[in-house]
Amino acid sequence: GENVEQHPSTLSVQEGDSAVIKCTYSDSASNYFPWYKQELGKRPQLIIDIRSNVGEKKDQRIAVTLNKTAKHFSLHITETQPEDSAVYFCAAGGSNYKLTFGKGTLLTVNP
Amino acid sequence: EADIYQTPRYLVIGTGKKITLECSQTMGHDKMYWYQQDPGMELHLIHYSYGVNSTEKGDLSSESTVSRIRTEHFPLTLESARPSHTSQYLCASSATSAEKLFFGSGTQLSVL
Numbered sequence: 001g002e003n004v005e006q007h008p009s010t011l012s013v014q015e016g017d018s019a020v021i022k023c024t025y026s027d028s029a030s031n032y033f034p035w036y037k038q039e040l041g042k043r044p045q046l047i048i049d050i051r052s053n054v055g056e057k058k059d060q061r062i063a064v065t066l067n068k069t070a071k072h073f074s075l076h077i078t079e080t081q082p083e084d085s086a087v088y089f090c091a092a093g094g095s096n097y098k099l100t101f102g103k104g105t106l107l108t109v110n111p
Numbered sequence: 112e113a114d115i116y117q118t119p120r121y122l123v124i125g126t127g128k129k130i131t132l133e134c135s136q137t138m139g140h141d142k143m144y145w146y147q148q149d150p151g152m153e154l155h156l157i158h159y160s161y162g163v164n165s166t167e168k169g170d171l172s173s174e175s176t177v178s179r180i181r182t183e184h185f186p187l188t189l190e191s192a193r194p195s196h197t198s199q200y201l202c203a204s205s206a207t208s209a210e211k212l213f214f215g216s217g218t219q220l221s222v223l
Contacts, residue, residue, distance in 0.1 A: 001170060032210045043201065043214040044154070087152050093210050097142055098159065100170065104152035 002027040004092050006102025013080050014110050021105045023090035024072040030092040033066060033073045034099070039086045047088075048075070080109045113138045117202050117215035124192055125223055132187045132218045134202035141207045143185040147171060148199040148217070160185060192222045 003026040013019050025033075034049035050057045050064045050073065057064050061080075066073040077084055087106050093099040115136040124130055136143065145158040156169030160179040174196070175189050185204075189196055202215040 034211065036212075038152075043216050044212075045214070046211055049211065089152075089154060097161075097205060097210055098156065098169075099210065099212060100156075101146075101154040104154075106152070 002030055002092055002094075002100040004090060004100050004102040006090050006105060008105060009103065010106045010108075012108045012110060015080060015082060017080055019075075019077045019080055019084070019107055019109075021075045021088055021090065021107070022072060023074070023092075023102050024070075025092040025100075026071065027092065027094065028068075028071065029094045031095070032093045032099075033064070034091050034093075035062075035064060035075050036089045036091065036101075037086045038089065038104075044089060077107075080107075082109050082111050085109045115202060115204050115213055115215040117200075117218050119218060120216065121219045121221075123221045123223065126191075126193055128192050128222075130189050130192055130220070132200055132202075132220070134185045134187070134215060135183050136185075136202075136204045136213075136215075137183065138204055138206075138213060140204035140213070141182065142205045143179065144203040144205075144212065145169070145175075145177060145185070145187050146201040146203060146214075147173065148201055150198075154201070158187065192220075194222050196220060197222050 031052035036044040038044040063076045090102040091099040118133045146154045155171035157173040158177040201217045203212040
């Protein structure tokens, strides 16, 4: 089955700095790569996703890049704000609509 | 408002009790999932369903069972709860032709 590795497990940045979280996956059949944000005590929510036919996708301050050859994808957050503090999960999935999640990254943005 | 609902939000029970965690969605989605989230944050798929009368075990072995008699309802049952079942249980759903998951607020289960 699919295996998703996520790094780092914790990340602390100063407000205004950029944050990068990286994931690798094992199954070359995976073609869908979402990122979820989970604030403390709340449900995970999708923030951005990318499909295998696209190399990069951007939505305001967040962007995701995908390298299918190397089987890795990354989340980039620019101009971080305190409200960006949360746990971020990457995931990989294929045509069976099952997602395998990474272990999560706790991002702390210090004012 | 279309949403996915889980009850109870918190549950503390004794060892050996039978419990059912409820999950209902008004999103009109065919696919539903149960994830177990451990204190270290990781999400593990324990059950999923692609439609009525369809249920499958996920990647993480679980002693729980599920049923899908109605499209909108996907309850999870533990016949005999044990302390190792202490965890947060998240229900999710997705549309027929899409992978985007919508999560419920979760049930935090504590077995004493």
